[in-house]
Amino acid sequence: MLRDDIKTATVTSMKAGDKERTATLRLIGAKIKDRDIEARTGKAPENDDELVTEVLQKMAKQRRESITMYEDGGRQELADQEKAELAVIEEFLPQMMDEAQTRAAIEEAKASTGAESIRDMGRVMAELKARHGATLDMGLASGLVKSSFS
Incomplete structure (x- = not known):
């Protein structure tokens, strides 16, 4: 399951001492937990991987929008940080159709x-x-x- 893959990747990056990757993976985990809480009161996808994929797609979309805004505003260091987070998020997303x-x-x-x-x-x-x-x-x-x- 996708959720387990993310947990495993988090532990691996923590052991490797990769702080930026660990921070992004923890952020993903937190967003998934937030979505779990929302799902208790609303309509949740039947498949857990669908729920996790929805969260990841939303996070990726937010990062892409932020990258554009930061680059337009001349804040390349923030855009680079968002690009690094986006790369980690996209590792867990299914391959998009061309x-x-x-x-x-x-x-x-x-x-x-x-x-x-x-x-x-x-x-x-x-x-x-x-x-x-x-x-x-x-x-x-x-x-x-x-x-x-x-």
């Missing part, structure tokens, strides 16, 4: 939902998330779905 695979998944989703116009975009996006949620960049997919109806 653009060609995303386009193929969109066509498959359009065919299975019977989507014919931009009004059907919501159904297509829901189908994509259900089938490929962990491996699909939904931001990229959204733009490609829009352009596929043009």
